[in-house]
Amino acid sequence: MKGNARTKTANDKYRDGWDRVFGGNSVVNGCKARVDEIRGVQDDDEVAHSLEDVLYKDVLSYIAVMGGGEISDLAMECLKTKEIEFSRWCA
Numbered sequence: 001m002k003g004n005a006r007t008k009t010a011n012d013k014y015r016d017g018w019d020r021v022f023g024g025n026s027v028v029n030g031c032k033a034r035v036d037e038i039r040g041v042q043d044d045d046e047v048a049h050s051l052e053d054v055l056y057k058d059v060l061s062y063i064a065v066m067g068g069g070e071i072s073d074l075a076m077e078c079l080k081t082k083e084i085e086f087s088r089w090c091a
Contacts, residue, residue: 018062027062031055057082 022030034055041047063075 018066021058021062031059 018027019030023033034051038048038051038055041051057079060075060079064072064079066072067075
């Protein structure tokens with residue numbers, strides 16, 4: 001390695017991907033922007049609910065991958081509900 005350069009780790013690569021999912025350099029700011037987006041469509045229950053579901057899945061996925069320890073295990077366990085087949089209703 002030259003100077004301060006380093007090879008990207010798996011976590012760096014995941015973080016780069018999550019930054020794109022959350023729309024910028026800060027995952028927290030990206031999440032806040034998505035909450036604001038939901039607030040902006042709150043008069044349309046179906047759209048707001050759909051955006052909320054996607055946000056929750058993205059946040060849990062981020063925690064599962066980036067969190068570590070018991071918090072990752074908790075998020076991964078919660079995400080298993082997406083594998084359970086049943087009708088998910090949206091009005």
